[in-house]
Amino acid sequence: MALQYLAQAFGAVLTPMNMGVLLLSTFAGLIMGMLPGLSATMAVALLTGLTYSLSSTSAIISLIGVYVGAISGGCQAAVLLNIPGTPASAATALDGFPLANRGKGGLAIFLATTSSCIGTLISVICVLTLTPLLTKVSLQFGSWEFFLLSLFGVIICGNLTSNGNAVKGWISGVIGLLVAQVGLDQLDAYPRFSYGNVNIMAGLALIPIMIGLFGFPEIIKAFKKTETHVLEFSPFKLKEGFGVLKNHIVELIRSSFIGVGVGIIPGVGEDVGGWLSYWASKSTSKHPETFGDGETAGVVSAEAGNNACIGGAIIPILSLAVPGSAPAAVLLAAFMMHGYRPGPLLMNESPEFLYQICVDLFLAALAMWLLAQVVSKFSVKILGVKKEILMPVIYVLCVVGSFVINHIMFDVKVMFVFGIIGFFLSAAEFPAAPFLLGVILGSMTDSNLRRALTISEGSFMPMLQRPISVIFLIVIVVLILSQFHVFDRLKKRKANG
Known part of the structure; x- marks a missing residue:
């Protein structure tokens, strides 16, 4: 029966119409992922509205394609500009950008996109085989576990990015956690640190903060005249890229399974999967000091981990109707909009849907890899442009990327303020990545700690039990x-x- 469903799913996707939909949506996801400000969540949300007129099969294909493309596309901006296209690519920038500065931007992008493809393919196997088993583990996570998981992520990120001074990384992460407390709290809807400003009361948007933290320091550095030459590129061949991947096969497989495991936990997301995978590779490496200085294993681990989270995040959608990440939450709404009812009864009501999702993921990963190789031949040439010319263009993109989130100038101001903060953090050698992760995990940390303490009447003892x-x-x-x-x-x- 399973083989029959797989054959039907392949037959449905491999029609000229649906293959065209798959290629177009994956390409759109790649481009949106590359542009700072257009996150994977936004990409899936924007496309959802355009799928009303499509058949349910074509609609699901397009949504899976744009999801895979957007998560992977963020690595190109991370590698070429040190500005993650999506938060999921923040870990990739640590080693991808130094590689690009050594003239190996093409190699870095190849490693990133190929690892993304393989991570997604491994996650497909997990979706098929581990859906019933692994969802039982995620059900064991309560408020205390989510609180500690968020702290764990910030501490790991601080360790990885601080160049030997972990305290600076932790301080940066804690500041990010505090920034996330601005706005209405999730339990009582009480405004915190808003001072009567309606825009602040709504909370500070993640994307403008991310663009400011990572984009502004690079723009300002470009005008210090520290670089007087145009970057020379080392020739890159596919054989070289596959040779490097062969040397990192252990990191690739391990990171993929870590990504799947993280994706299954509801509400965590692709960015945490990338960081945990990066941490696992660095902590087990014989040469951990090379991480952050252009280590190819860092690029491979981060990208395999964040893309494997896609399949992991879909597992709780299919089994419990609970999304594993923000883009997966939009995907869940789209599934329901097109007549599917994810949850415990799915395998009884629509058993073919699981196989359709797996085939869509499988083909979207291959389409993403092929399209990314074509796109990278053009995008890598960005590094050959003098930064005095390139950075004003990047500044304009930063402003536009911040504005399109909510279409208000307040977000542009947020981007500018956090750009200045990012510059001073960089000057003081405080890493920006833990700050960003703190902002991402802040609401989860706060709401779960307060919920747990409310249930236990202020006691921490249940955490130890x-x-x-x-x-x-x-x-x-x-x-x-x-x-x-x-x-x-x-x-x-x-x-x-």
């Missing part, structure tokens, strides 16, 4: 102590004792 929470606590404490070399001192005492 839940096995998953205890595991998170132990890992967090170990991560913090390791940065202060506590374990190294203990080893020396034992050796000397």
Whole structure:
């Protein structure tokens, strides 16, 4: 029966009409992912409204295509400009941009897009085989687990991006968590730090903050006259790229499964999947000091992890009707709009839908890879343009990208303010990535901590009585102590004792 459903799904997609829809939607996703400000969530949301007139099969194909394309497309801006096209690509910029500055922008983009493709393909297998099993694990996550998971993400990010000074990374992440508290809180809808301003009361939009933190410092640096030459490119061949991937096959597979696991947990998202995958590769590497300086394993891990989250995020949609990420939430609404009812009864009511989704993901990943290779031949030439010419254009794109979120000038002001903050963070060698992740996870941290304390009447004891929470606590404490070399001192005492 499964083979019959797979054959029907392939037959439905491989018609001229639906293949055209797939290619166009994936290409649109790539472009929207590349442009800072046009997130994967926005890409899926914009396309949802355009699918009313399409058949349900064509509509689902187009939505999956734009989702895969947008998550992967963000890596190109991250590599070429150090401005992540989407928050999911923030980890990719750490090593992708240094590679591009060494004339290996083509190689970096190839590694990123190929890893994205493979990560998505591995996630397809997981959607097919692990949907019933893994959703049981996600159901064990309560408010305490989500709170500790968000802290875990900020601490990991601070460790990875701080160049040996983890405290600076943690401070940056905590500031991001505090910024996320601005606006109406999610439990009582009480305005915090808004001072009567309606725009602030609505909260500070993520995309303008991201553009400001990453875009402005690069624009300002470009006018310091530190670079007086046009970048020379090293010739890049597919054989070289596949050779590098072959050397990182362990990181590729591990990151893909980490991404799937993160995607299954509702509300976490692709950005956390990228960071956790990056952390796993750095922490197990024989040369962790090379990460952040153009390490190819960093690019491979981050992109395999964030794209594998797509399949992971779809698993709880199909099984529980609970989205695993923000773009997946829009996708869930689109499924319902087109007559599907995701949830525990899906396999009884529409068993063919699972196989259709898997085939759509599989073909969208291949289409994304082919289109990305074509697009990169043109996009990589951006690095050859003098930055004094390029950066004013980037500034205009930053302004437009911030404005199109809500179509208000307030978001442009937010982008400018956080651009100045990003510049001073960069000057003081405080990493911007933990700040951004703190903003992303801030609402989850706040709402889950307050909900947990409300249920327990202010007691922290329930946190210590839940096995998953205890595991998170132990890992967090170990991560913090390791940065202060506590374990190294203990080893020396034992050796000397």
